[in-house]
Amino acid sequence: MEALFFYLFGGLAVITALVTITRRDAVTSAFWLIACFLNVAALFAMLSAQFIAVMQILIYAGAIMVFFLFVTMFLGEPRRVRLNRGRAIPLISTVTVLLLAYLLMRITNTQHRGFPSISDSYGSVAMVSRKLLVDYVFLFEVTGLLLLVAVIGAVYVARKPRTGVGEGEGHV
Amino acid sequence: MAEIAWALGKILFMLVFVFTVLVVMIWGERKGSAFIQDRIGPNRASIGGVIRLGGLVHPVADVLKLLFKEDLVPGAVNRFFYTMAPFVVMVIALVTFAVLPFGDAIYLGDKVIPLRIADLDVGILYLLAITSLSVYGIVLAGWASNNKYTFLGGIRSTAQMISYEINMGLAVLALLLVYGSTRVDAMVVEQGQLLFGFLPRWGVFLQPLGFVLFLTSVFAETNRTPFDLAEGESELVSGYNIEYSSMKFALFFMAEYASMIVAAGFISSLYFGGWQVPWLDTITLREHAGTFLGVSLWVGAVFNLLFAALLWKRYRRERGLLGDRRELEPLVLGIVFFILALVCLGAVVIASPWNLGEQGAAHFATVVQVLSFILKTLFFSWLFIWVRWTLPRFRYDQLMKLGWQLMLPLGLLNFFVTAAVVLLAR
Numbered sequence: 030m031e032a033l034f035f036y037l038f039g040g041l042a043v044i045t046a047l048v049t050i051t052r053r054d055a056v057t058s059a060f061w062l063i064a065c066f067l068n069v070a071a072l073f074a075m076l077s078a079q080f081i082a083v084m085q086i087l088i089y090a091g092a093i094m095v096f097f098l099f100v101t102m103f104l105g106e107p108r109r110v111r112l113n114r115g116r117a118i119p120l121i122s123t124v125t126v127l128l129l130a131y132l133l134m135r136i137t138n139t140q141h142r143g144f145p146s147i148s149d150s151y152g153s154v155a156m157v158s159r160k161l162l163v164d165y166v167f168l169f170e171v172t173g174l175l176l177l178v179a180v181i182g183a184v185y186v187a188r189k190p191r192t193g194v195g196e197g198e199g200h201v
Numbered sequence: 202m203a204e205i206a207w208a209l210g211k212i213l214f215m216l217v218f219v220f221t222v223l224v225v226m227i228w229g230e231r232k233g234s235a236f237i238q239d240r241i242g243p244n245r246a247s248i249g250g251v252i253r254l255g256g257l258v259h260p261v262a263d264v265l266k267l268l269f270k271e272d273l274v275p276g277a278v279n280r281f282f283y284t285m286a287p288f289v290v291m292v293i294a295l296v297t298f299a300v301l302p303f304g305d306a307i308y309l310g311d312k313v314i315p316l317r318i319a320d321l322d323v324g325i326l327y328l329l330a331i332t333s334l335s336v337y338g339i340v341l342a343g344w345a346s347n348n349k350y351t352f353l354g355g356i357r358s359t360a361q362m363i364s365y366e367i368n369m370g371l372a373v374l375a376l377l378l379v380y381g382s383t384r385v386d387a388m389v390v391e392q393g394q395l396l397f398g399f400l401p402r403w404g405v406f407l408q409p410l411g412f413v414l415f416l417t418s419v420f421a422e423t424n425r426t427p428f429d430l431a432e433g434e435s436e437l438v439s440g441y442n443i444e445y446s447s448m449k450f451a452l453f454f455m456a457e458y459a460s461m462i463v464a465a466g467f468i469s470s471l472y473f474g475g476w477q478v479p480w481l482d483t484i485t486l487r488e489h490a491g492t493f494l495g496v497s498l499w500v501g502a503v504f505n506l507l508f509a510a511l512l513w514k515r516y517r518r519e520r521g522l523l524g525d526r527r528e529l530e531p532l533v534l535g536i537v538f539f540i541l542a543l544v545c546l547g548a549v550v551i552a553s554p555w556n557l558g559e560q561g562a563a564h565f566a567t568v569v570q571v572l573s574f575i576l577k578t579l580f581f582s583w584l585f586i587w588v589r590w591t592l593p594r595f596r597y598d599q600l601m602k603l604g605w606q607l608m609l610p611l612g613l614l615n616f617f618v619t620a621a622v623v624l625l626a627r
Contacts, residue, residue, distance in 0.1 A: 056344055080322075080323055083326045083327055084330075086330040092363075095359050098359060102359075
């Protein structure tokens, strides 16, 4: 039963990911990417990682993709937003395939088969929060600070210039 | 096997509940708006020319009409996404119900059956995750329809969702701090206690500001007036659903109401004690089940008799005014109420010692709690209608200003104050 669902969601995740990168239209791509994220969330849920599954939906499928869609739809006509694939594609894909092959080789060659098993409640909200807010609280707070700096930087970059060129236009 | 049967039973209960309330809400929307605008409202559709039920037959006629209408797909649409959009909207509106408890756990012998569909550790976060997806149905519809109005509706909806999701999340986070649990059923159980010995320990009393923020965000998330910019009839014709007709349009229409009912269920569960009956916890309800049952049967008998008498009077008074079979309606309904009164009286006589036994008392308590949940949900469903016909739609800049400049700081303030109080009170 579990294997069935694993192959179902895993297969769907792979298929939707492939569809995502083969569409030429940015908005269509984005929709397929959302489907892919949802399948990945289902895989997380099957691993008893409920918290990560919900966060996958909430943050990736929910928040980030809404932003993606908003921006792609807002900039220019929806049917004209084409993805620029460029000339670097052969190079990038070669490197990616090589990396993937190397990774697969390492995984199949590894001596250490299987990971130590963890309890079913390991992925629960309480356990994840204990890890984040007690065991690794310093790293957690530093990450928060980093994100804050990024937000302030983004606001600074996006602000309207007070004087000089481009006055009245503003950067959107 | 029994597990699966119970799960299916609970899912069925929820579906029947949502679709029944949905019909009542469509009726309530029409009659409510008529009441608020001093009109009569729909009253023409009838069964056999007799039963009109004050317009309650109209939604049935509507559904029949929409079911048999031709399913038209415009030529320039993206067929796949166009067809998918109504389903996405409906599914997302319905699945949110999974974590909502509608009664205290039932004990059958040594088996415990919690009255909620999914046992999710993440609880309320699931609500946030699913509502964050709810915008996609509208965006899909708006984009796939290949129409400028629908497209603008979709864009407005995304902007609105981005702005109000954060506020909703902040209100919910403050609740998590207060109750110390992510589970909705645990939150509802917590609300069964008393505050200062007389006030029910409801979320609305612990988090008044949080409640206002949550309520406003929920209105925005369900795309309901004053936040229905995605539809905006005066600007966008009808927004994201212009290109839809027949059952596909009906799905959008029903999903809007379904998501409102779910939202009302969450408002009552998070801030108004859910299935808890104020001042009566499960134990008291079970102990005095016989007395409560007897009293409610007596009250039921009296009120049914009263209704029957009033309807009889109305029948006598209005006979001959209309000159057709519509006059018979008060008579038919009066007879129904009279029979109900007799049933209540008969039940009083038969069950006169009012000793239900332990199992019976427990079931009685469950029924009362489920009724309490349904009543609260109905009230908040009515609130959605009430607000819609009272407040005008926001302008886009007002919407953004309210979300980012007023509600976000208030939400943060509420969150920090709650955190400080919880920390100090511990």
